[in-house]
Amino acid sequence: MKFSLVKLSALAATVLLATTVASCSGPGTPAAQTTPQTTSSAPELSGTLNVFAAASLQQTFTDLGTQFQAAHPKVKVSFNFDGSSTLVTQITQGAPADVFASADTANMKKLSDAQLVAGTPVNFATNVLTLVVPASNPANITSFADAAKPGIKLVVCAAQVPCGAAAKSDAASAGLTLTPVSEELSVTSVLGKVTSGEADAGLVYVTDAKSAGTKVKTIPLGLAKPTINEYPIATVSSSKQQDLAKAFIALVTAKEGQKVLADAGFGAP
Amino acid sequence: MPALAHPKLQGRTQQPWQFQAVPRWVFALAALGALFILLPLFGMVAKVNWAQFIPLITSESSLDALVLSLKTATASTALCLILGVPLALVLARAHFGGQRILRALILLPLVVPPVVGGLALLYTFGREGLIGRSLNVLGIDIAFSTTAVIMAQTFVALPFLVLSLEGSLRTAGQKYEAVAATLGARPSTVLRRITLPLVLPGLVSGAVLAFARSLGEFGATLTFAGSLQGVTRTLPLEIYLQREIDPDAAVALSFLLIAVALVVVSLAYRTPRSPLRTLVPRGAP
CATH class of the missing domain: 3.40.190.10 (Periplasmic binding protein-like II)
Structure with a gap:
């Protein structure tokens, strides 16, 4: 009996910890921001x-x-x-x-x-794709062609999701065959693998590259006709x-x- | 409750507090609970496109994912046994300071979201991670490999085995071990001849739980190992990906995953009843 009580309390403690972590990760409420009133004559809108x-x-x-x-x-x-x-x-x-x-x-x-x-x-x-590398650029990548070289840990989206379809057609128009080490299910996963330094390079949208700030270095694909989403x-x-x-x-x-x-x-x- | 003698109880010397009739309202809630689990399964089965079922699950990517899942889940179950059995023995039999805290921490993967587990693995064994950095120098690269998948699965599945086995060890008690020891058996002999056979049912069910959990692993794998056909894209990852473009394929694969898990669990749960009964004839004269 004593054992199960101990076990229960240990479980309860961990559950408590887990739920606290979970509740902290919810999206924060954006702080109110004052913006000039744009519509004043129209009937007042309300609701969610x-x-x-x-x-x-x-x-x-x-x-x-x-x-x-x-x-x-x-x-x-x-x-x-x-x-x-x-x-x-x-x-x-x-x-x-x-x-x-x-x-x-x-x-x-x-x-x-x-x-x-x-x-x-x-x-x-x-939105268009761009190449990103970790800020330290461990594989010394300077062009799209570099990222397609064998031995480079390139991460892209799977062809089934929009960013992957774009990566495929961008590679085709650059005349490159990509050999990725991982085909992620979302563009944010690709960015995560690059910002954590796990991948040498990744193909993400320019907006993702911009939001990552100094954690990544952006290398334009330099395509004449990039795939536009x-x-x-x-x-x-x-x-x-x-x-x-x-x-x-x-x-x-x-x-x-x-x-x-x-x-x-x-x-x- | 007035005595409503249960036929099986007659002629047995059972303690009165051991017998408990289940109130009817408990049955009602239990039925609801069972329905809550079973209905969604039926809902999914109803969605399966049976005409296309075989082509859907035998596509190259599906078979790659299934084979990879079975391989990695088997490997991680083996790893769980190698690491989990000693861990459960130490937790159940040894006495040392901080034991309770250690137990709570080891059970953490049970309650922490798998994605968090994947991140923890990444920041430890990843290229820039605590240990991964040194491994990288030695030329060992874990991320994006099948090894990473097995590690992610073992991380989330290990507590299932430890918990199940530790419970069995405590229930079995140390009587027989003590007797064997007084008869001159060395600790390793006691472990091999007495302890492990005694807790075999718990060991089997723990291993099965670990296998099932490994088979269903998604979050930690995706975060730590990535997703590449035949290398790291296990069945759950393939299902999630197919869901984007081909819901029929996703449903068919989900059904396959459930069927595999069901077969494994039901096979393993039928056998383990006997060893304990034959080895420890409890209450026998």
């Missing part, structure tokens, strides 16, 4: 807006959400950032999304094929917040939104 956006939009959309809330004090914007195809699955399975922003047109098409897109999606940004955004047709959704999309496509996106490294649509 659920925005489902591609993982690569996390920083920029969190900023834009703060701006939107500042402009509409009665509105609460809550985000769900994940891989675009995961988000599409969630929405088609009935997740309460009002706005969907995809990292590629293929996933937006999946949602419109499911009759879940209201109106026509608008392209609001573009288009980011479309649309209102979800099952949404009960159509007006709010439209207002948010307007912010993303307007000058303010475009500036935030450009600052993060996204290209204009």
Whole structure:
């Protein structure tokens, strides 16, 4: 009996530890930010807006959400950032999304094929791939061709996900055959393998490279015709917040939104 | 509760507190609990595209993932036995300061998210890690290799074996060991001839749990080992990847994974009942 009590208390302690860690890792509430009021004559918007956006939009959309809330004090914007195809699955399975922003047109098409897109999606940004190496550049890589050499620990996305498809076509247009040591399931995993110094080089979006700051060195691919990923955004047709959704999309496509996106490294649509 | 004599209890000298009738409401909740586990399984089986099932699970990438999963799970179970049996013996039989803390820490992988385990492995055995840096100098590179997959699986599965075996060791007690020792058996002989045969059921179920846990390992593998067909992309990673483009393939592979796990678990759980009964005829005259 004594033993099981000891075991139980040990387990309880570890569970407690685990849950504390978990609760600390949740997304922080962005601090309120004062932005000049943009809309004043329109009827006041209120309610909660659920925005489902591609993982690569996390920083920029969190900023834009703060701006939107500042402009509409009665509105609460809550985000769900994940891989675009995961988000599409969630929405088609009935997740309460009002706005969907995809990292590629293929996933937006999946949602419109499911009759879940209201109106026509608008392209609001573009993204291209770049080569990143750890800040110390352990393998002395200076070009895309260097990264394709045998013995180099190159990490890319799997061809099944958008960043992997782009990597494949970029390699083809550079006339290179890539021999990666790992094909990750998301672009953030690729970046993680590079920032931790585990990989010699990785192919990520320019926006990811920019967000990693000084932890990585960016080496442009130097392609004449790089693969350009288009980011479309649309209102979800099952949404009960159509007006709010439209207002948010307007912010993303307007000058303010475009500036935030450009600052993060996204290209204009 | 007025005595509602259980037929099997008659004529036995059992302590009254050992018998406990299960109240009906417990059955109701237990049924709910079982449904909660079983319904999603049925939900998934209902989604399987049976017409395409065989082509889906016999594609090259699927077979590579299945073979890799079976190989690595077997290897990590072996590693769990080599490292976990001594660990359980020390925890159950030895007495030393800090034992409780050690036990709690060893059980950590049970409750910590696997991704955290993967990160911990990365910062220890990775190229820039605590130990990995020295290994790298020696020309040993663990990350992105099948070794990394086995290490990740062993890390998350080891506590299952230790916990299961330690429980058996404590339940079995030290009576027979003490008798053997007084008859002149050396500690290693006692371990081989008495202790291990006594706890064989716990050892088997612990090993099976470890195997099943290794088979399902995802987070730590992805974080520490990466994902490359035939090298590090185990069945769970393949399922996650296929889910992106081919949900049918993901469902078929999930079904395959469940079937393999079910076969292993049911095979191993049927056998271990007998050894304990025959070796320790408890209550026998």
